[in-house]
Amino acid sequence: MIDLRSDTVTRPTPAMYEAMVKAPLGDDVYGDDLTVNELEALAAEVMGKEAALFVCSGTMGNQLAIMTHTSPGQEIITALDSHVIQHEAGAHARLSGVSAMIVDTQGGTLTPEDVYRAVRTPDLHHPVTRLVCLENALGNGEVVSLEQMTATAQAAHQAGLMVHLDGARIFNAAAALGVDVKALVKDADSVMFCLSKGLCAPVGSMLCGSREFIDRARKNRKILGGGLRQAGVLAACGLISIQQMTTRLHEDHENARALAEALSVNDKVSIDMDSLHINMVWAGIPSVVQDDAAFVAYMKEHGVLINGQMGGLYRFVTHHDVSRADVRKAADIILEYLS
Numbered sequence: 327m328i329d330l331r332s333d334t335v336t337r338p339t340p341a342m343y344e345a346m347v348k349a350p351l352g353d354d355v356y357g358d359d360l361t362v363n364e365l366e367a368l369a370a371e372v373m374g375k376e377a378a379l380f381v382c383s384g385t386m387g388n389q390l391a392i393m394t395h396t397s398p399g400q401e402i403i404t405a406l407d408s409h410v411i412q413h414e415a416g417a418h419a420r421l422s423g424v425s426a427m428i429v430d431t432q433g434g435t436l437t438p439e440d441v442y443r444a445v446r447t448p449d450l451h452h453p454v455t456r457l458v459c460l461e462n463a464l465g466n467g468e469v470v471s472l473e474q475m476t477a478t479a480q481a482a483h484q485a486g487l488m489v490h491l492d493g494a495r496i497f498n499a500a501a502a503l504g505v506d507v508k509a510l511v512k513d514a515d516s517v518m519f520c521l522s523k524g525l526c527a528p529v530g531s532m533l534c535g536s537r538e539f540i541d542r543a544r545k546n547r548k549i550l551g552g553g554l555r556q557a558g559v560l561a562a563c564g565l566i567s568i569q570q571m572t573t574r575l576h577e578d579h580e581n582a583r584a585l586a587e588a589l590s591v592n593d594k595v596s597i598d599m600d601s602l603h604i605n606m607v608w609a610g611i612p613s614v615v616q617d618d619a620a621f622v623a624y625m626k627e628h629g630v631l632i633n634g635q636m637g638g639l640y641r642f643v644t645h646h647d648v649s650r651a652d653v654r655k656a657a658d659i660i661l662e663y664l665s
């Protein structure tokens with residue numbers, strides 16, 4: 327099957343399977359799993375932060391960041407379309423007891439003006455704003471420029487707020503912008519990035535920040551039941567994710583562009599090439615939306631897995647397990663269906 331549903335479907339590489347078998351292990355709650363320790367040191371180094379924590383998922387990393395930066399009753403500022411708001415089941419309210427000032431950024435990122443408008447003034451009636459949650463790349467696959475990131479983070483700091491960056495696909499963003507990932511995260515007080523997704527590890531994300539912040543996040547991870555034992559079997563894959571898989575993401579971006587270009591020859595398909603920044607192609611195919619289930623089923627019968635339409639668009643995601651030949655084949659099958 328050619329699986330274009332998401333980059334979360336990537337399987338561990340052969341090198342990862344081998345590394346899992348050979349990884350020196352320990353008990354990470356005692357702090358002596360050598361492979362986890364090595365992964366945390368490497369993650370901190372590549373992000374230019376003092377320390378890092380291995381966590382079960384991107385969601386856990388984001389929620390630990392919120393829990394560690396805030397106290398119950400405080401407020402966070404974040405975009406309406408952010409993962410924290412749309413896909414984390416309201417966990418910020420439930421686990422950290424904070425409210426969210428949700429800004430409708432029309433699919434884009436928070437600007438300094440958004441932050442100035444959203445921050446609460448000292449008033450008997452208001453909660454205390456504490457944290458701004460940013461995202462890069464955005465969930466829609468668009469990348470936020472370094473200048474924009476810096477401007478918003480600096481505005482937050484000027485307003486006395488902390489900044490957490492959901493960098494689930496931060497290496498895709500860095501590859502698309504042609505900048506070092508350190509530069510992209512330098513103004514964030516904490517950053518989460520995923521080892522799974524495009525980097526192919528089976529499980530895990532990293533939360534990075536100051537030593538003091540990570541020490542408190544480690545305690546909070548324990549509270550959430552996320553203290554792991556011989557987690558080195560997973561961390562071994564994460565090391566390969568950082569060392570080997572970050573440098574090939576441009577191939578996924580090129581394959582996404584090749585797919586978009588192949589589909590665009592048909593005037594039943596509309597793709598906004600200007601918003602195609604990483605490995606996600608959003609295609610408007612109005613003639614099939616009506617019969618969405620039939621289209622998805624046809625694709626599956628022909629060996630291609632896709633998700634159903636979202637807001638009238640189809641999202642096709644390229645990744646390590648999808649080659650250039652695969653995207654050509656997938657495009658041919660879509661075009662055949664349209665004809």
Ligand SMILES: Cc1ncc(COP(=O)(O)O)c(C=O)c1O
Pocket residue numbers: 382383384385386388409461463464465492494495520522531
């Ligand atoms: C932008 C963003 N943040 C966070 C996450 C959460 O990652 P996980 O699925 O590992 O919880 C995702 C997952 O797709 C994501 O796209």
